[in-house]
Structure formats: structure tokens, C-alpha cells
Amino acid sequence: MRVDIVSIFPEYFAPLELSLIGRARATGTLQLAVHDLRTWTHDVHRTVDDTPYGGGPGMVMRPEPWGEALDALVPPEATPPRLVVPTPAGTPFTQAMAYELAAEEHLLFACGRYEGIDQRVLDHAATRMPVTEVSLGDYVLFGGEVAVLVIMEAVTRLLPGVLGNAGSLDEESHAHGLLEAPVYTKPPSWRGHDVPEVLRSGDHGRIARWRREEGLVRTAVRRPDLLAALDPERLDKRDRAA
Numbered sequence: 583m584r585v586d587i588v589s590i591f592p593e594y595f596a597p598l599e600l601s602l603i604g605r606a607r608a609t610g611t612l613q614l615a616v617h618d619l620r621t622w623t624h625d626v627h628r629t630v631d632d633t634p635y636g637g638g639p640g641m642v643m644r645p646e647p648w649g650e651a652l653d654a655l656v657p658p659e660a661t662p663p664r665l666v667v668p669t670p671a672g673t674p675f676t677q678a679m680a681y682e683l684a685a686e687e688h689l690l691f692a693c694g695r696y697e698g699i700d701q702r703v704l705d706h707a708a709t710r711m712p713v714t715e716v717s718l719g720d721y722v723l724f725g726g727e728v729a730v731l732v733i734m735e736a737v738t739r740l741l742p743g744v745l746g747n748a749g750s751l752d753e754e755s756h757a758h759g760l761l762e763a764p765v766y767t768k769p770p771s772w773r774g775h776d777v778p779e780v781l782r783s784g785d786h787g788r789i790a791r792w793r794r795e796e797g798l799v800r801t802a803v804r805r806p807d808l809l810a811a812l813d814p815e816r817l818d819k820r821d822r823a824a
């Protein structure tokens with residue numbers, strides 16, 4: 583997968599050299615390039631923002647630098663990338679969207695700052711490539727950079743070969759629409775707290791049922807919204823009978 587990131591703070595993305603993402607880059611699974619939006623400014627102050635039409639607080643990112651950046655990174659003959667723009671006004675980012683993005687050949691992340699990017703940048707881009715405005719949650723950050731780090735981690739870990747133990751993908755929270763059951767490791771008793779006996783029973787059917795039950799209870803308590811949206815097809819067949 584090829585990923586381009588455009589930001590006025592390219593140094594935010596140094597962490598993408600580390601750990602499993604660093605290894606995905608070293609093995610060629612992920613080709614990542616980070617670009618400074620100011621590359622595509624031409625004034626002495628390298629201006630990327632201006633005051634908002636219609637008034638209001640803050641500044642808006644000017645369209646021209648973004649237009650030139652996208653022209654440079656998406657030449658007309660190239661297969662267009664999906665343009666991903668983190669914004670509080672976006673579509674909720676979910677594990678399902680992480681899988682969709684992980685299936686793309688080329689992603690281009692645009693990091694907004696200030697009050698956002700002039701809408702015409704996205705409207706024009708949409709004539710040449712798919713555009714996804716995505717929200718990580720109902721809060722406001724200073725800019726899209728941190729959101730891109732989150733999305734990059736969620737997507738990269740789904741790429742083939744990135745996670746050592748492939749099993750850890752299909753058992754994690756949100757993998758089957760439920761929250762994951764609690765996890766334990768040695769010692770069997772710690773500060774007066776014991777590991778649930780079932781997990782040490784060796785009875786794998788019983789353990790699987792316990793984990794599903796615990797996941798259901800957690801989901802009902804913490805995320806009733808997920809329970810309402812639960813697709814019975816994704817539940818284990820034994821649960822559907824229950």
C-alpha cells in the first residue's frame with residue numbers, strides 16, 4: 583500500500599518510523615511519504631491560511647497550495663488514491679472503515695489545521711478521486727495529524743504480514759461487532775485477585791462460551807449502541823441458538 587500524507591507539521595509523523603509500522607515500511611508492505619504543504623506555497627511567508635468568508639473566528643486553509651499539492655501527488659494518468667481528510671464533521675471512523683481503507687492501493691491523507699480546509703479543495707478533488715471526510719470522535723483537535731496517526735495504526739495492522747499472530751485479528755474487539763472479553767496472564771493469583779477458573783480449565787468450548795458471554799455483557803453495559811447494531815450473522819452460530 584502506498585500512503586502520502588500532506589501536512590504543515592510533517593514532523594508529527596516521525597512515530598511512523600517505529601515498531602510494526604516501521605517494519606511494514608522496511609518490508610515494502612507500506613510505502614509512506616510525508617509532504618510539507620508549504621512546498622506548494624510561493625510567497626515569502628509561505629502562507630497557507632487566510633480569514634474565513636462570512637466572518638467568524640480563526641482562519642481557513644487556502645485552496646491554492648492544496649490544489650497544487652494534489653496535482654503534484656496525483657498526476658492525471660495515475661490511478662487516483664482515496665483522499666482521506668480527518669475532520670470533526672466527518673463520517674465516524676470504525677473498524678469496518680479501517681478494513682475498507684486497508685484494501686485501497688493508495689491513500690492520500692490531507693491534514694487540516696485552523697478551522698479547516700477551503701471546501702472547494704475537497705469538491706474539486708472529488709471530480710478526480712474518491713474523497714472520505716472522517717471523524718475519530720465528537721471532539722476537536724488542533725489538526726488532522728494526530729487523527730492520521732490513529733488511522734494509520736488501525737489500517738497498517740490489518741495489512742497482510744504486519745501482525746505476527748494473525749489470530750489476534752479475528753478475536754479482537756469490534757472484530758465481530760462485540761467488545762472483547764477481559765484478558766489475563768500469569769500469575770494465577772495476584773494481590774488477592776484470581777484468574778477466572780474457567781480460563782485455566784483447559785475446556786476450550788467452555789472458555790469460548792465464557793469469552794463470548796463476557797464480551798456480550800461488556801457490550802451491553804458499555805456500548806448498547808453496538809448491541810442494537812449487532813448483525814446476528816456475525817455472532818457465533820451457537821449464540822444465535824441461545
Ligand SMILES: O=C(OCc1ccccc1)c1cn[nH]c1
Binds near residue numbers: 697719727
Ligand atoms: O479535530 C479533528 O480533525 C482535525 C481538524 C480538521 C479540520 C478542522 C479542525 C480540526 C477531528 C476530531 N475528530 N475527528 C477529527
